[in-house]
Amino acid sequence: MAATEIARQAGEGARAVPLAGHVGFDSMPDQLVNKSVNHGFCFNILCVGETGLGKSTLMDTLFNTKFEGEPTQHNQPGVQLKSNTYELQESNVRLKLTVVNTVGFGDQINKEDSYKSIVEFIDTQFEAYLQEELKIKRTLHSYHDTRIHACLYFIAPTGHSLKSLDLVTMKKLDSKVNIVPIIAKSDAISKSELTKFKIKITSELVSNGVQIYQFPTDDETVAEINSTMNGHLPFAVVGSTEEVKIGNKMVKARQYPWGTVQVENENHCDFVKLREMLIRVNMEDLREQTHTRHYELYRRCKLEEMGFKDTDPDCKPFSLQETYEAKRNEFMGELQKKEEEMRQMFVQRVKEKEAELKEAEKELHEKFDRLKKLHQDEKKKLEDKKKSLDDELNGFKQKKTAAELLQSQAQQAGGSTTLKRDKERKN
Amino acid sequence: MTCTLSHPAQQKLLEGYVGFANLPNQVYRKSVKRGFEFTLMVVGESGLGKSTLINSLFLTDLYSPEYPGPSHRIKKTVQVEQCKVLVKEGGVQLLLTIVDTPGFGDAVDNSNCWQPVIDHIDSKFEDYLNSESRVNRRQMPDNRVHCCLYFIAPSGHGLKPLDIEFMKRLHEKVNIVPLIAKADTMTPEECQQFKKQIMREITEHKIKIYEFPETDDEEENKVVKKIKDRLPLAVVGSNTIIVVNEKRVRGRQYPWGVAEVENGEHCDFTILRNMLIRTHMQDLKDVTNNVHYENYRSRKLAAVTYNGVDNNKNKGPMTKPDTSEGMSPLAQMEEERREHVAKMKKMEMEMEQVFEMKVKEKIQKLRDSEQELQRRHEQMKKNLEAQHKELEEKRRQHEEEKNTWESQQRLLEQQKLDASRTLEKNKKKKIF
DSSP states (O other): OOOOHHHHHHGGGOEEOOOSSOOSGGGHHHHHHHHHHHHOEEEEEEEEOOTTSOHHHHHHHHTTSOOOOOOOOSOOSSOEEEEEEEEEEETTEEEEEEEEEEESTTOSSOOTTHHHHHHHHHHHHHHHHHHHHHOSSOOGGGOOOOOOOEEEEEEOOOSSOOOHHHHHHHHHHTTTSOEEEEETTGGGSOHHHHHHHHHHHHHHHHHTTOOOOOOOOSSHHHHHHHHHHHTTOSEEOOOOOOEEEETTEEEEEEEETTEEEETTOTTTOSHHHHHIIIIIITHHHHHHHIIIIIIHHHHHHHHHHTTOOSBOTTOOBOOHHHHHHHHHHHHHHHHHHHHHHHHHHHHHHHHHHHHHHHHHHHHHHHHHHHHHHHHHHHHHHHHHHHHHHHHHHHHHHHHHHHHHHHHHHHHHHHHHHHHHHHHHHHO | OOEEEEEEEEEOOOOSOOOGGGHHHHHHHHHHHHOEEEEEEEEOOTTSOHHHHHHHHHTSOSSOSSSOOGGGSOOSSOOOEEEEEEEEETTEEEEEEEEEOTTTTTSSOOTTTTHHHHHHHHHHHHHHHHHHHOSSOOOOOOOSOOEEEEEEOOOSSOOOHHHHHHHHHHTTTSOEEEEESSGGGSOHHHHHHHHHHHHHHHHHTTOOOOOOOOOSOHHHHHHHHHHHHTOSEEOOOOSOEEEETTEEEEEEEETTEEEETTOTTTOSHHHHHIIIIIISHHHHHHHIIIIIIHHHHHHHHHHHSOOSSOTTSOOOTTOOOOTTTTSOHHHHHHHHHHHHHHHHHHHHHHHHHHHHHHHHHHHHHHHHHHHHHHHHHHHHHHHHHHHHHHHHHHHHHHHHHHHHHHHHHHHHHHHHHHHHHHHHHHHHHHHO
8 A cells, every 4th residue: 555644754753563453443534434424514616607608507417406596697797706505415425515606707898807706705715714723712623614625617618719718717716726627518519629629728728827626646546537537628518407308217408409418428428527526536635625725825825925934034933922922013013103103293283283373373463563553654644634734723713813803903993993084074 | 795605504405316425435535545643642650551551452562672661661750752653454554652651650759740741742732733823834743642541550449649630630631531550450349439439539520531422323322321331441451362262362361360351341441442442533633633722722822912811711622702812813913903093093083173173262262363453453443534534524614614714804805995995985085
């Protein structure tokens, strides 16, 4: 038997000893399996593809049940993700299946941002898990894992090549999720066209550096079947929930005037291969890859972003405590600095405003000083006028008095003259 | 966020074959490929047959002449020693680590002899925590102690103070499985009494020994109940094979007979082996991971964040997380940051308010004084204007008066002139 990981890890530290009888720890895998069966399994699939490619139908066909949802219209303003969770049971195995659909993918005129909501969704699930993992009191073993384990990418059956939207989207997703590209509605392509189409797609993916999910070939029990299937990628599938009578059996099929496409007939399409690979053989591997590869990558990037390192400049490993403490000190320093800045800003404002108001006050005083001066001038003018008038009046008065005096004198004289005249007359 | 999640999950019935019933097989396959690891710690005074029991349990000479067991070495202080072996059975590989504690309880003064044990367990937790917290994580080896077999000397009376002290200090760090060693020195009745006494004392001192989990399976529950009734298990170990009734068995040969290790009527060894290895090994690991390790971790991390709450209060395992304690230190910092932002906003608002108020006051004062000055100015202006008018009036009057007088004067003058002219005329007339 090939060396196990544990054996490799043990390395020189452990010696192999023979057992003299049956100890019984070969039941460990069974113990583990029993526990996980009791706990239940969970699997999350994301279906990405343009509206109308048969995503919901394929899900129904794959899981042999009718999931929710009405067909969506083409007039969505942006790409939305709708997720539904179902509890399924097959024999004694309970599966919590979450199916996430992209609604409105490929319908917009400008599709530059189409991939963004998908990437955001995937990242959000990673983030939720990361947050749970970082909590002080956490309950990881009962956490409902919402991370996407497999992404079925639906390729339109044009028969020619991948659309640029497909390439762009898959490139953005290949480091975040296990991508399983499938050719949808493949009953629209003839067999010869299909082979060419598959080759074209594969070569385009390779030349653009898109990493799709490869079925694992390191476990000898399944290595052979997996590597064969890897050669059939991408799977060309047909989905149908309607049944048609073929011979004396009811099978899932699509009926055309020229014949019937049987979903589970391996000559007609790769549906059975998809089901085998996705569910029966590699479901657990998909989950494991998501956890150990994609999630770890996300986590590493996120932690590095936040400034965490594994070793300090002297290459001594940080202990968790030191890291957190360092972070915390940095953080507190930041907060204090912010507070100081705000205070300073306020002091500045107050100073400025004070200066402003002082200016205003000064202006006001100046204004009124000016007015006062004007007023003084006016007053003075008035005084002068008054004075001149008074002078005039006085002058006039004097004149008058003088004149009157003269008059009275004259009158007296005149009176005496008149008197004299009168006297003369009388004489 | 452009996503809608719908909870809770809806039950759906399958109308045909899907294939995920094969998941358990996939899990089985992967686990075998990965291999298993288990760390077992044995604690007890020397001479209680610990090494022999380990050899009997794992049907191997873990301690052999080449690798002598700790009991053969004289120890002055309590040591903690690890021994790693790789064993394989039925395609399943197990990395078994046996942790021995030679010197435990052997000194005259045994105070704190449990400390090295606690330190060892904690250091394993610490290692795991550090490797779990690295930025670049690889496969993490699980060297944590999954089970601790505590050997009780078969005195027949009860627990010794050391036993109680040790178990009290370790029951929240590791799964403790107490065993009565060298059970072949007691008769079944004595054993029964002893067991009852021990369990009484364990309950009395609120010691939490490893508990077997309840299952939904009726059968399993019956088995579990049987085990529970026989706790603590009384065991016998042996390195020698003896032939009994043409069968080769492990046992201890006495003049009066053979005490068979694997005979259920002689001792509880088989029960121990079944429980420890065949049925509950995985559960021991899970409880270590989900309960003991999580306790350690939350205590360790809580000590890093200072939020005024006594984080070292032992709330015990798996309690519902408090809103502040349920967060990671980073999330707590985020929370604090938010609080700080709110506080600053408030402060800013307050300062702003005060500022505004003061400015308003000042402006108001300015306005008031402006108004006052304006008013006074107006007043003075009015005053002046009034005086002006008065003056004008006076002047006008004066003018009028003057004009009147002047015209009067002129009249008078004229009259005078006329009069003098007439006189002159008369005079002239008279002469002639």
